[in-house]
Amino acid sequence: MVRLQFLGRTGTVIDDLLNDFLAETAEILAEAGGALVAWEADPADRAQLDAIFRLVHTIKGSSGFLALPRVTALSHAAEDALDQVRRGNHPANAALVTGVLGIIDRLNIVCAALGKDGVEPAGDDSDVIAALAEQDSTTETGYDVAGVPLRRDDDLEAELQSWRSIRVPLPLLDSVMTGVTDIVLARNEFARMLRDSGASPTVIASFDRLSDSIAGMRQSVSQMRMQRIDKLFAPLPRIVRDLAQDMSKKIVFQTSGGEVELDREMMENIRDPLIHIVRNAIDHGIEALEDRVAAGKDITATISVSARQSGNQIEIEIRDDGRGMSPDVLVAKAIASRAITAAEARTLSVKDKLELVFRPGFSTAAKITEVSGRGVGMDIVKANVEKIGGVVELRNDEGRGLTILLRVPMTLTIISGLMVRAAGQYFAIPRGAVREILLESGDTVRIDRVGGGELATVRGEQYPLLRLEKVLGRETSDDDDVDDRALVIVRPGQGQSYALSVAAIHDHEELVIKPAAPMIMATGLYAGTTLPDNGRPVLLLDVQGLVAAAAIDATETGRNHDQMAAAEAQANAARNAAQLLLFRDTNCRVRGVRLSVIERVEEVPASALFESAGRVQVQIGDEIFPVHTANLPEAEGSLKLLRLFDGQSVLCYPIAEVIDIVRLPDAVQPSAAPGLIAGVVLVSGEPVELIDPFWLMAQYAVLDAEAALNQPLCRLANDHDGWGGNFLAPILRSAGYRVVSDKDVVEEAPDVLLCLTDDGASCAHVGDEIPVIRLRSAIAAAGPDDETVYRYDRQALLDALARRIGGGRA
Template identity: 85%
Template structure:
C-alpha cells in the first residue's frame, strides 16, 4: 500500500485535520490488511473480529466529519459486512475477506490522491462495494495465514484515541538526536576530567544529577524515532495470501518478535528487501502441492518471519520449509547465464556457490513472470542492506528449506556498554547481552579441554568457551596479567549462551553507536563503532557474529541430555506415524489413502486418457498405465492422477484435488466386505473413506505388464512362407519375448529356436545346445511320440516356451 503524501501546512485548521486523518488512516489500513488475513485463519476469534470492526469504524467516523463521501461509503460497506458476521447473518469465508481487502485497497488509493491534491477524487465505487455485498456460495480454498498477532483493544484505544500527539518532521528529530549525542560525548569527557582531577565530592554529586538528567533526555529522544517492528510486518500477511492464491499454494504464515523496536528510517530502508525475500520464498522456495506430496512434506507450507535484538543490531529471519537451494544447480545456472565461467565455478566453495544468487543478473526462475525471473532481485536486496551497514546471511538445508537472515544496525543510538580489553586493545560489549562476569581463575569456574575446544563450567552449568584473541586472530599482549583474565557469560539470543574470555574488564559506559566502515562490518565480528570518554574510537563487538565465527553450538537446549532425548523420541514418533493423503474424488467425496503407497501426484492433459479393451488407460511419457475409472472422464484441460505403486506395477487413480496430509487416526471402522473402501475414519470431526490399495491392485494385477526383467530371445527358423514373421512374431512379443527372424543378423545366442516346419533340419541353428520347438501345420499329432506343437494352439505354444525358457510369461 502506498502511503499518502501529506499536504504542507497552510495555516488552516481543516488542513491540519486532513493531515491527521490521512496519517491515522494509513496506519489503520496497514494494520487492518494484515489483521483480517490473520483472522481468516481463525474466524471463531470474536475479539479479533471486534478489533477489526473498530478499525474500520474509526475510518468511517473520521471521514464523515471531513465530508469525504466516497471514503465514508466504502468504510460503511466494510463495517456493515463485518457487523453481519458479528451478528451471525453472514459466514466468515474467503469471499468476504477478499471483498473487505478490495475495500481497503480502494481506500488506500483514495487517501493517496487526497494527500496529493487535498480533494477527494470523483468516481464510482459500486464495483468493490457490489463485490463485497455478493456472497459467493462456492468456497475458495483457504490460504492459511497464522501467527500474526493483532493488537487488542487496549493497544488500539491507546494509540488511536487516547494519545494526544503532534507530528514532528523527521529531519527535526535527526537534529535533536545529533544534539543529544554531542551532549552525551561531552558528558563522558567531563566525567574523565573529574576522575583525573580528583574533584570535590559535592561537585561529583552535582555532576551525577546532571548525568541522570541527560540519560533520561537521550532515552526519550531515542524513543521518538523508534517504532515497533510489527509495523514492518503488517503488510506481509496480505502479500502472502494474495500471491499464494495466485500460485495455487497453501501457506501458513507466522511472525514473532513484533515487540522489537527499530529506528523508523532503518525500517523504511529494509521494507522493500524484506517484501522481496518473502515473495521469493513463495514463488521459488515453496514447491507446488504435487511436489510437496512427492517429497513427503506437509501439504501446507510454512513461512515464518521473526525479529530479535542482538546488542546494537536487529536480526530479521525469514524461514521457509520449501525446496531450499541446490548449490550445483546454482552453479549450472550461473555458467549457463555467463555469470561465471566453468573454470571459476570449479574453484568455488560451498558457501560461494550459494552466494551466486547475489550476483547481478542472476535468477533461478525458469521463466519470467510477474513475480520474478528478470535477474533483478537478491543482488539489489544485498546491496540495499549493506548500504545501511547490515549483512545478509544464507542458511540452506537443501530439499528442506532456506533461512535468510538480515542483520541491520539500529543506527544512531546510545546503549549501555561493557568495556573489555584483549590483545592490548579495548572493545565494547552491549550490556544487555551480558549475563554474568567472573574471574577466569575463580573457585566457581572450571575450564576443560574437549575435542580441540574448551568448555567452561560455572557452578555446574556448562558453556562453550571462546577466547577473544583467538577469534580476532591476535596474540595476547605480553603486559596482560593472567590473574586479571575474566569470563563474560554472554547471551546473544534466546536459547543461546557462551563464555567469552577477555584480558580484563574496564568499565560500564553510555556509548554512542554509529555504523562502522563497510569493510569492518563485512567481517561479521563488529556491530558498529563508538567514542568512549577517553576519546579513542572503540569497536562494538557483535556477540552473535563472534559465535558464528567460532562455529560452535551455543544452544542451551542441547546441554540437557534428558530434554534432548525426549525431543528425539518425539521426532521419531512423528516420523513413524502413518501419513494419510486426503483428496477429493471425482464424484466430490473426501477420501484418503496411505501416503506410502503413492509414487507421485501426476497432472496430465485429459487427452492422455483413452479406452482400450474395455479399460481406461493413460499415456504418460513413453509408458501406458491402467486407470481406475469405469468410463473416460469428460471435459478438457488437465486432471490429477494418484500414481499408486506396489514395487512392481503402477495404477492411476483420478482425483479432483489434493486437500491435505494428516496423521492416520488409530480408530478405523472397517467395511463389511472387501472392496474399494477399506473403512471410514474421522478426520477433524468429518468422516473420510479410506481407499483399499490392496483391493485396487488386485483388480488390475491380471492385466499388468510383465516385470522389467530380461526378455528371452526367440529365433524363428525355416519361415519359408512368412507365416512366422506375420502371425507368430506378434504373439511372442505380446507375451514378453524378443523375436529374431531367420534372415535377421544377431550376435546374441537365442534362448529357444522355433522351427516353422516339423520336417527336415532346423535352419539357422547355431549348435545343438539351444532348445528347439517345432511347429506343425496339422491339428492332429502323428503319434504319441510327436513332440511338435500345432501352430495355432496358442496356449500349448506358450506352455512349451515356459518349460524351455523358464518363468510364467503367459
C-alpha cells in the same frame, strides 16, 4: 469532486490536518490488513477482533470530521460488518475477511488519490460495499452475545489519543538527536573527570541527578525516531495470503521480534526490499503442492520473518522451507544469459555461485509472470540495502529452503553496554545480550575440554565456551590474571546461549554507538564503535557474529544433551509415523493413500493417455506406465497422476487435486473384501477411504527380468514364412513364455517345440525327451486321432502348453 472544508476554510491545498489524517490512515490500513489475516487464522481471538474494529472506527471518525463521504461510507461498511461479528450475528469466516480486505484496498486507492490531488476523488464504491453486505445477508440473524458491549469506552479513548500528536520534520529530529549525543559524550567525560578529581559527595549527587535527567531525555529523543519493526511486518501477512491463493499454495506465515525498534527512515528504505524477498520466496522458493509431496515435505509451507538487535545493527531474517537454490542451475542460467563464461564458472566457489542472483538482469524464473521473471529483482534489493550501509547474506540449504539475512544499521543510537577487557584492549558488549556474569574459577563453574573445543558447565547447564582472544585472533596479555578471568553468559538470539571468557569486566556505561569503518564491519565480529567516558574509542562486539566466526552450535538443543536426545527421539517418531496423502478423486470423493508409496505427483496433458490392449496407459517422457482408470479422459487440458512405486514398477492413479498430508489415524475400519478400498478412517471428523496399494499393484503386476529367466523356453521350428515370429511369438511372450526360432543359437535346451508345418515328420529329429506341439493351418482336424492344434486357436494352444510343460500364465 468533493471539496474539503476545514472549520470555515475552503481550498484544494492539502493542509497539515489532512496530512496527519493521511499518514495515520496509511498506518492504520497497513496494520488492519495484517491483523485481519491473523484473526482469520484464529477467529476466536476476541481481542484481535476488537482491535480491528477500533482501527476501522478511528478512520470513520476522522473522515467524518474532515467531510470525506467516500472514506466514511467505506469505513462504516467495514465497521458494521465487524460489529455484526462482535454481536454474534455473523460468523467469522474467510468470505467476510475477504470482503473487509476489499474495503481496505479501496480505501487505500481513495486515500492515495486524496493525497495526490487534495480532494476526495469521485467514484462509486457500491460494488465492494455490496460484496461485503452480501456476506452478511447469507447468514441468519443471531443473538447478542451476553456481556459484550456494542460500543466500548476505549474505542473513543483510542480515537481521541490518535489526535494527540504532531508531525516533526526528520532533519529537525536528526539535529536534536545529534545534540543529545554530544550531551551524553560530554556527561561521560565529565564523569571521568569527577572520579579523577576526588569531588565531594554533594557534587557527585548533583551530577547523578543531572545524569538521570540526560538519560531520560536521551531515551525520549531516541524514541521519536524509532518505531517498532512490527509496523514493517504489518502488510506481509496480507501479501502472503493473496499471493498464496493466486498460486494455489498453502503457506503459514510467521513473524517474531516485532518489539525490536528501528529508525523510521531506515524502515522505509528496507520496506520494498523486504516485500520483494517475501514475494520471491512464495513464487520461486515454495514448491507447488505436488512437488512438496514428492519431496516428502509437509504440504503446508512455512515462511518466517524475524528481527533482532545486535549492537548497532538490526538483523532481519527471511526464511522459507522451499526448494532452496541450486548453485549449478544458477551457473547454467548465468552462462545461458552470458553473464559469465564457462571458464569463469569453473573458478567460482559455492558462495560465488549463489551470489550470481545479485547480478543485474539475472532471473531464475522459467517464465515471466506478474510476480517475477523480468530480471529486476535481487540486484535492486542488494543495491537498496547497501545504499543505507547494510549487507545481504544468503544461507542456502538446497532442497530444504533458503534464508536471506538483512543486516542494517540502526543509525546513531545509544545503548547500555558492558565494558570487558581481552588481549590488553577494551571491548563493549550490548547489555541486553548479557544473561549472567561469573568468575571462571568460581565454585559453580566447571570447564571441560570436549574434542577440539571447551564446554562450560554452570550449575548443571552446559554452554559452549569461547575465549575472546582466540576468536579475535589475538594473544592473551601478560598483565592479565589467569585466576581472575570472567565468564559472560551471552544470549545473542532466541534459543541461543554461550559462555564468553574475557580477561576482566570493567564497567556498565551508556554508550553512543556509531558504524565502524567498512573493513572492520566486514569481519562480522563487530557491530559498531563507541567512545566511553575514558575517551578511548572502543569496538562494540557483535555477539551473533562471534558465534558464526567460532563455528559453534549455540542453540539450546546443541547445548543440552537431554534436550538433544528428546528432540532426536521426537524427530524419529515423526519420521516413523505413517503419513497419509489426502486427495480428491476424479469422482470428487476424498480418499487417502500412504505417502510412503507415492513416488511423486505428475501433471500430464490429457493427450498423453492412450488405450492399448484393453488398458489405459500414459507416456511420461520416454517411458510408458499403466494407469488405473477404465476410460480415457473426455476433457482436454492437464491431468494429475499419483505415481505409486513398489520398488520395481510404477502405476499411475488419476486424481483431481491434492488436499493435504496428515498423520494416518490408528483406528481403521477395514473393508469386508479385498479391493481398491482397504478401509475407512476418520480425519478431522470426516470419513476418508483408504486406497489399498497392495491390491492395486497386484492388478498391474508385470514380470521382472529375473523372473523372466525362469520362463519356459519355446522353440519355433520350420517357420519358413515368418508367421511364427510375427504372429505367434508375441502371443506366447505375453502369456509368460520365452520364444526362440531355429535361427537363434541358444545353448539351453527348449522346454517345448512348436512345429509350424502340417508335416510332422520334419520335427522328429528333436528327440522324444522334448515335448512337441504341432500346429496345423486347417481349421478342422484330420480325424478323431489328430492331436495337432489349429494355429489360430489361442486358448487351445495355451492349454496344450500348460498340459505339456506348465509355467507361463496360461
